[in-house]
Amino acid sequence: MKKDFELMKKCPLFGNMNNEELEFILTSPFTKIQNFSKNQTVLTEGDNVQSLGVVLSGSVQVVRNDYYGNRSIIALVESPQIFAEVFVFSDTPTMPVSVISAADSRIMLVGLKKILSESPDQSLFYSKLINNLLRLVTEKNLRLNEKIEIISKRTIREKLMTFLLFQARLQGGNSFTIPYDRQGLADYIEADRSAVSAEISKLRAEGIIESNRSQFRLIKNPE
């Protein structure tokens, strides 16, 4: 379908690839494209997945069901992101989580390992795709590590400061705007919103930071 072609081009996984190469993937016998309506199951816990998922449009939730039957949402994957890549390449034979469409979605399931192993001649194709995949996986790795560094801290103050220091570094200066509102920030650092607000006020009162809403400034030598 013509449209899928355009959707593929937006996906970082296929970045830097030409039409022929996209076509090759799109028409591979190991590629399947399917529409899911909201709340339909895309992959079920226990499934033996060999395919990486691409959200061409819409979004999916990664969901875990625990021993006692409690269901918790682990991640939200929106177009044009990918999912399940870790299970395919880490030799995790059965999915430990389920994937459910969070909206009407168009999903591409790509048997990437098969496609790659059966096209050893197209070496440039191969290296482009692999480079994209490696970049995506290592970037996610960096983000996860960063989050762990933040939420590992035992107090809200430490979590906040760690988060703010990351933002300062990321945006290259002492003054910066964070990409969350208070509730979003509290969710990210895994703490209560009102407690986060209170701690920000304290930090301000102590002259450690200046802030207004999502604008922050780190004060170098708070004395």
Next chain:
Amino acid sequence: MKKDFELMKKCPLFGNMNNEELEFILTSPFTKIQNFSKNQTVLTEGDNVQSLGVVLSGSVQVVRNDYYGNRSIIALVESPQIFAEVFVFSDTPTMPVSVISAADSRIMLVGLKKILSESPDQSLFYSKLINNLLRLVTEKNLRLNEKIEIISKRTIREKLMTFLLFQARLQGGNSFTIPYDRQGLADYIEADRSAVSAEISKLRAEGIIESNRSQFRLIKNPE
């Protein structure tokens, strides 16, 4: 050196590779091997790294220096593990952390991207190495996600139960032995040791688990 050959063979990054292929990497102009004594700096924050590190022997610490000059240890990488791979493949131009030898160590720095890009003909070689790398990175990804799921929980009880449910799943049953002592467990779930001990006792008193030291059993219907 003959010995390096043997050390390489133990490393998952080079798993499944034959002597010729190991030799190819070992003698590449983009590969450097160096000895570091304890506390020597291997890579410095701000460096422009193009090389992935392999701990042939010994161990290194990944260290972060924050804005205020506080230094914190992010990770310990022991032989035969690798480090800095995420920076090389995620287009992070400068290292946000430093790497310091934690013991007398022998370190191999491999310009893997260069080696791979300049050997497009050796396609089998290429795919072996890439597969190993992808497996390592995605496995780490899984572990990081798991840890985040655990330490995201707000109470020690929830952290513990999430951890124990993972262990049960991993070991395929309700009875299992965890790979940590109390202090190690407390460190992993980011909580105080004595508080963890206390919570385990409570869970036992409430009939939710049975346990003795590192042996645990989940009780299905605690009423």
Next chain:
DNA sequence: GTAAGTATGTTGTAAATCCAACAAAGGACG
């Protein structure tokens, strides 16, 4: 078997967090 050393469990208190309820500030729109 016993002493010494380590790991685990228990308890009380101070500190931090969560939670809920409300106050204040900001934004959208007539």
Next chain:
DNA sequence: CGTCCTTTGTTGGATTTACAACATACTTAC
């Protein structure tokens, strides 16, 4: 300008945690 609605800040009380100190259980070496 004023109302409605959302976001952010503030506060007090209940809950949870950290911390320290000590008790008990286990391990090891002799």
